[in-house]
Amino acid sequence: MNIIVCIKQVPDTAEIKINPETNTLMREGVPSIINPFDVHALEAGIQIRENLGGKVTALTMGPPQAEVALREAIAMGADEAVLLSDRAFAGSDTWATSYTLARAIEKLGADIIFCGKQAIDGDTAQVGPETAEFLNIPHIAYVRKIEEIKDGQIRVQRLMDEGYDVVESSLPVLLTVVKELNQPRMPSLKGKMTARKAEIKKMGMNDIGGDENSLGLKGSPTKVRNIFAPEIRAERTMLKGSSEDQVDNLIQELRKLKCL
Amino acid sequence: MSIIVRLDSCTGCESCLESCPFDAIEMKDGKAYINEYCNACMNCLSACPEGAIIEEPVTTGKVLQDVHREKSTGYKDVLVFAEQRQGKVASVSYELIGAGRRLAEELDEGVYAVLLGAQESEAHDLLKWGADKVLLCSDGALETFNEIGRAHV
Numbered sequence: 001m002n003i004i005v006c007i008k009q010v011p012d013t014a015e016i017k018i019n020p021e022t023n024t025l026m027r028e029g030v031p032s033i034i035n036p037f038d039v040h041a042l043e044a045g046i047q048i049r050e051n052l053g054g055k056v057t058a059l060t061m062g063p064p065q066a067e068v069a070l071r072e073a074i075a076m077g078a079d080e081a082v083l084l085s086d087r088a089f090a091g092s093d094t095w096a097t098s099y100t101l102a103r104a105i106e107k108l109g110a111d112i113i114f115c116g117k118q119a120i121d122g123d124t125a126q127v128g129p130e131t132a133e134f135l136n137i138p139h140i141a142y143v144r145k146i147e148e149i150k151d152g153q154i155r156v157q158r159l160m161d162e163g164y165d166v167v168e169s170s171l172p173v174l175l176t177v178v179k180e181l182n183q184p185r186m187p188s189l190k191g192k193m194t195a196r197k198a199e200i201k202k203m204g205m206n207d208i209g210g211d212e213n214s215l216g217l218k219g220s221p222t223k224v225r226n227i228f229a230p231e232i233r234a235e236r237t238m239l240k241g242s243s244e245d246q247v248d249n250l251i252q253e254l255r256k257l258k259c260l
Numbered sequence: 261m262s263i264i265v266r267l268d269s270c271t272g273c274e275s276c277l278e279s280c281p282f283d284a285i286e287m288k289d290g291k292a293y294i295n296e297y298c299n300a301c302m303n304c305l306s307a308c309p310e311g312a313i314i315e316e317p318v319t320t321g322k323v324l325q326d327v328h329r330e331k332s333t334g335y336k337d338v339l340v341f342a343e344q345r346q347g348k349v350a351s352v353s354y355e356l357i358g359a360g361r362r363l364a365e366e367l368d369e370g371v372y373a374v375l376l377g378a379q380e381s382e383a384h385d386l387l388k389w390g391a392d393k394v395l396l397c398s399d400g401a402l403e404t405f406n407e408i409g410r411a412h413v
Contacts, residue, residue: 063281065281087283090282090284090297091282091297138408217296224299224300
């Protein structure tokens with residue numbers, strides 16, 4: 001069973017504080033971590049390898065420092081790690097990122113591809129499904145339990161608002177996972193030692209092929225114009241009096257705000 | 261907010277270049293400039309020994325000022341995909357029509373909603389909430405949640 005787990009190195013947003021004077025995010029010196037959902041994805045891949053044999057490859061697209069995240073993945077139990085990095089990939093939105101990941105996955109080959117549900121910095125949840133589309137394979141999002149893998153088919157539970165669906169798919173398939181799926185293991189001491197010495201495979205633009213115009217900023221139909229923390233507005237007015245008074249007051253307030 | 265280098269404070273020491281994980285800083289004539297690859301991660305702010313890199317608040321202008329310049333793409337109108345569960349339109353879809361209206365007004369175009377797997381009465385509600393036109397496909401096969409089937413339609 002050839003398993004690829006896509007991971008992303010992200011700032012630890014739990015550590016981010018708001019600067020009380022400027023009301024902006026203070027991101028200096030924030031540690032980098034593997035996106036929490038991707039850790040569950042790694043655990044899922046490793047468990048399947050333990051049950052059915054095969055290989056788990058951790059794959060990340062990012063700047064050179066993302067190598068740190070790959071070594072953490074190896075420490076957890078991934079067999080191999082690939083760093084997809086090239087100046088040509090810079091400025092990629094989710095579309096270009098998914099295209100790039102898909103080209104790399106095609107070169108590496110996979111029966112099951114795991115992704116976290118979403119990244120805690122971008123929060124779009126688009127890359128998993130988009131990558132599956134570029135690969136022209138089925139995908140199932142929000143996987144909360146893997147029921148069975150047998151005879152080239154997989155059956156999972158997909159988390160929905162009011163419960164879950166049971167969904168079956170042929171392989172190869174891409175799955176995005178939620179936290180309910182498993183309890184990720186801590187890296188062992190042996191794992192950390194292996195990770196320190198492991199050779200990280202590097203892939204760049206020339207290794208993945210594909211259309212150069214679909215990469216990086218050029219291949220990104222969306223562009224980030226502005227990033228800001230929303231204004232915290234804590235004003236509120238409590239209307240008092242009888243129902244009629246409150247309604248009259250409310251109408252006045254809404255007129256003042258030009259809503260009526 | 262955007263991240264900029266105050267050129268009068270920049271000494272050209274290049275400490276910021278190494279700190280940028282997105283290769284978004286370039287040197288020109290001995291000064292640092294931040295290009296479009298910037299993701300506002302702010303690593304460079306603390307890397308600069310002179311404090312020359314700052315975040316500059318941007319006053320919010322019209323959302324679509326650049327779209328007007330690029331209108332020759334041939335695409336028009338705003339399309340809202342209306343979610344439904346067991347035949348009932350999800351309330352988030354009404355909010356999306358509201359947002360779609362605001363964009364459509366700036367573009368001077370229309371808002372259409374597409375609704376799969378529900379009945380005509382639900383489609384009428386979408387018109388009431390501000391859609392100019394609703395594209396309805398009420399085949400029974402589309403009633404249960406199947407994203408691949410809906411995507412094909």
